[in-house]
Every structure is written in C-alpha cells, then in structure tokens.
Amino acid sequence: MDFNLAHLVLTLRTADPADCLARLFGGRAAFEAAFRDLACCRAGRECRACDCRCDCPYWRVFGQELAVDPEIVRRHQKPGVPFAFRLPLPTAAVKSDRCEAGLVLVGPAVELAPLFCRALDRLLADGGGGTRIELVCSQDYQGRSNPLAPDGRGWDCAGLVVMSAAAVRLLGQCYAERLRITLETPLKLVNSGRELRVFDPSLFCRTVIRRVSSLAAYYGEEGEGEEFRRLAEQARGVRLIAGNFVCGAPSGLSARYGGMSGHGLLGGGVGELAELLRLGMLFNLGKGAAFGLGRYRVEPEGGST
Template identity: 30%
Template sequence: MAIEPKTLRCVRLRWWIRARKTVELPSYKGSTLRGALGMALKHSCCAARQLPCEACLLRFSCLYVYLFETPLLGESPQDLRYRNAPHPFVLQIAMDGPLRLDPGALWSFDMTIIGRAVQWTPYLVMAAHRMGELGVGKGRGTFDLERVVSLDAQGNPWEEVYADGMLRLPEKALPLTEGTPREASAGNGTFTLRFLTPVRLVSQGNPVRVPEFSVLLATLLRRLENLHRFHGEEGGAFAVPFPDLMEKARSVSIVENRTRWFDWERYSHRQGRKMRLGGLVGEVVYGGDVRHFEPYLSAGRWVNVGKGTSFGLGRYEVRDDTKGE
C-alpha cells in the first residue's frame, strides 16, 4: 500500500552496520550518530561549501537544512512561539552504556522518519554509507551499512529497504494519530509510563522535575501538531479535541513517581559549545484511564516527547495496568 498524502505517517527503520575498523561510541550514542549522519549528508549534498547555512541562498531548498536544521515556515504568531521547527526524524537508540564494535561485529539502531521526509530515505541511506566511510566516534571507526528494514507497529520486520546494494523507497507506512480515543471505563484504573531515555519537559521556561500528566500530554499534543504542520502532506490536518483532552488530563494524578533526574552533556559542533540536557528517567504510575488519551500516547512512542527528540531523548513506553504487561 502506497503512502497516502491525506494523513501524517511515519516509517520506522532498523539499520544494520558491520564494523570495518573498531567503532567506539559513548553512552549517548544517538547524539554522536545524529551529528555524524548530518555531517555526512552535508558533505554529500552541499552546493555552497564556503557559506554557513543561514547565509546560503539555497537554504529553503536544501535537503540537509530541511532534515537537520529544519527552518520555521515563516513569521506567523505560531512560528514565533518556537526557536526551531521539529526535525522530521527521531533516532531510537538506548542509552545503555558505551559501545565497542570490533572489526566484523554487527550492530543495529532504529530511526523513525516522519511525513514528507520519507521520500528522502534514499538520501539518508546514502549519508549512512558516507558516514561509514568517514568514520564515527572515538578514533573515527569505519563501518559498512549492510541492511535497512522497515518495522511494523509491533516492531517486526516489514519491508526490506536496503540490502546487497539494492535500495527501495518504503511503500508501507504507519499512521500517526489516526483513529479516536476509546471509550473509557467507569473506573479510573492506572497506567504506567516508563521513560527509556531522558524526558526533558519544560513548563513556563523551567525544566519539569515532577512529570505531571497534564504537562506531558500538552507537550506531546503540541509536538504532534507541529509535526503535522511542518511535515504533513498537503491536505493533512491535525484534528484533536485539545480542551477536552486537557480537562481530562488535569484529573489524572500521580499514584507513584519512580523517576529521577538524569544529567548529561553533549557537544554541539554546529553551535560550538557544550550543552547540558538533563531529563527524567524511570517510571511514573498515573491514576486515570489511559483510553482517554489514545492514540496520542501511542504515536508518541514512535516520535518521542520533549526536547532533544531527534537524537533519542524523550523515548517512553506505555502500559495499561488494568491489562498487566
């Protein structure tokens, strides 16, 4: 089934690489890979190498800028609320300690590509090849890109996108926020969110240390709305009963907060400085019926929530405790 232009969809990809020279990546692998992939793409497609992107006449037609320095659409009141537009991709990589791949070792990482950016998947494959040649991480370890497959909603292999030198544009895609919330039960029940990578929420300009559900849901709904606005196909729309959902969200209470604040730093080559990007990790149990908030929480599992989503922050899982695991 071809990707339909009327709704926002995403493609989840699993990339398999085989080390050629020893590859060493830090715990924050998503940050390192995002930077290396961006530089590889820029090296491959930049037509004005001597100019900074913000001064380039091709800025608004450049693939690198669209994917990695996504510009705002204009100077509308909506745009002026944000410093940057959301990037149309998310790296899904665990922060589970440093990684060392000896020559010949195989490793995989996941990426979600969103909306119109799906058509540029072949260029990202090309950039990954280039990244393998240039090297990544400590000592600039080189690798070969062996295989790329798309994943279905359950995370199972779905389509082969790249293998044995053959590249195909993904034809199947997953809908984001298609459908309506299910009818909630009479009882409140509980549900659990497990923050797999630091979830960095901001409220009134300050980092959120206690994950109130209304703040998390408002952040997620704004993210989904902006992904639709910036990366949806023509004719797409994001119809969500925001006031009704937020009223229900404010009635959801924290039953047990097992989260903790996790601080980490990354170096931004583009900005030329270190950036501290702490966030919440762990689990939080909420009192309420999760069915009120489907399918938005489901979509958030694939596109993450909060700050730093493109290199993997804000990843979470949802469990309806009335159903168990």
C-alpha cells in the same frame, strides 16, 4: 490530524556497540554535518541566502523554517526536525558485534530515507573501527520488519512502508483506565524556562500533545484545533498513582545527558489520551528527542487493549 511516517530499524555492524551508539545519542552536530556534506550543492554558502534552498534536502530537514500562517507560528513556534532516532542507552549496549537503532521519518523526510542511511553510514565510518550499516528494515503497522535491499550507493527504499499517523493512532486505541509508563532514556522537559527535575504527569501528556500536533501542523494536516484543546484539558486531570522516577545522568554518561528516568502508573482520566501517547512514543519527547533522549513507552495496565 495526519501525516506520513516511516519507521526504519537499522542493524549496525560494529566492534564497539556502546561507542557506536554514543556517536548518535543526544548529539546533532556530527550527523547534521554528514547529512549536509551529502546533500548540499552550494558548499560554503549560507543557507538562508542560497537560491537553491527550497529544493535542498538539507534545508527541508534541518531548516526548521517557520510557517507562513501566523496562527501556526503562534501555536507551535519553530518546528522540530522531521525525524527521531530511537536508541538504547549507550551504557546499556550488550557486548556484541551488532546493535540496533530505530529511525522514524516524518513528512518530507520519508522520501529522503536513502540519504538518511548514507549520512548515518558516513558518520559511523568517520568513527573508525569498521562500523557500518549491515541491514535496513522498514516496519509496517503490525511491527513486522521488511528488509530493504542494498543498491550500490546505499539502500533501495522502493519497499519502504509509508504509514499514516492517523492509522497508527487508531491502532493504538486501548480501553484501560490506567497506563504504565517507562522513561527508557533521560527525559528533559522545560517549563517556564526551567528544566523539570520531578515527573509531572499532566505536563508530560500536554507536551506529547504539543509535539504530535506540531509535527502535523508543519509536516502534514493538523486537523481540528478543538480536538487538541479538549485533549489538553483532559490531560490536566492525569495523575501519577505510583512511580519511581529519578533525575540525573545515567551512570557512565556525562551530565549533559541528564534528565528524568524511571517508571510509574498513570490514571485519573487517561481515556482517549492513550492512543495519542502511544503514537507519540515513535518521536521521543523533550530536548534532544531527535537523537534518542526522551524515549518512553506506555502500555495498558495488565497488558489489555
């Protein structure tokens, strides 16, 4: 299993960090509209009827076209979009003239990094208050930040660090029997058509496996299905040893941002699942994952790797 990815960290200059983050958090429509305005060469035409869609950056990112291979469709259905914003809760923003937002790009989205930055700049500018991107950094495998230079139209991404998901996964290996998990933003998981209100560790792990394998199938190389079946079976044995989780919207946010939040300790056969769970942190999980919902963190108990 492998696919390309890039991890950007954007420093935003703003008079109101909470308002700035709220424009992105959990909402797709405004960013998608800004991206389309910049990318579309046939404004007003329905995308599926447009003869330019195969080369259109907007369609490549937001088209979510089903695979030609029926087996991929059977296993994964419609793909997720090839990016995820990693955002703090707007209500947790510190009063300052700056805030940070992470952006992880996958597969075809990697080469469109400048367009993502321009679309975000447009979205922020439309909100008024002089909000803008002040600095864009590209993170490497060790988490070091490499600043990208502005080029007049946005950001010169010649220095963008393109990473391999397989290598990131390998670096995430750890040898702890237990993992600490923190749901940093509300997690919305659906099972049998219903949104879960109680944290299910086994379902959580299986959902991470499905998310990562779907990204690989649609935007890279999926690898051996047998491996994911084995990991999914292993995930059934994961249990919650201790935890404090709540379901609902964080204080100050509307009910549509509701989900599970909290922290706990996972055990019962975490094993090699740990490296996949750590890779999955980059992409968030569940409904609204592309725009900051379902951000989580896992780490070995005691911090050992």
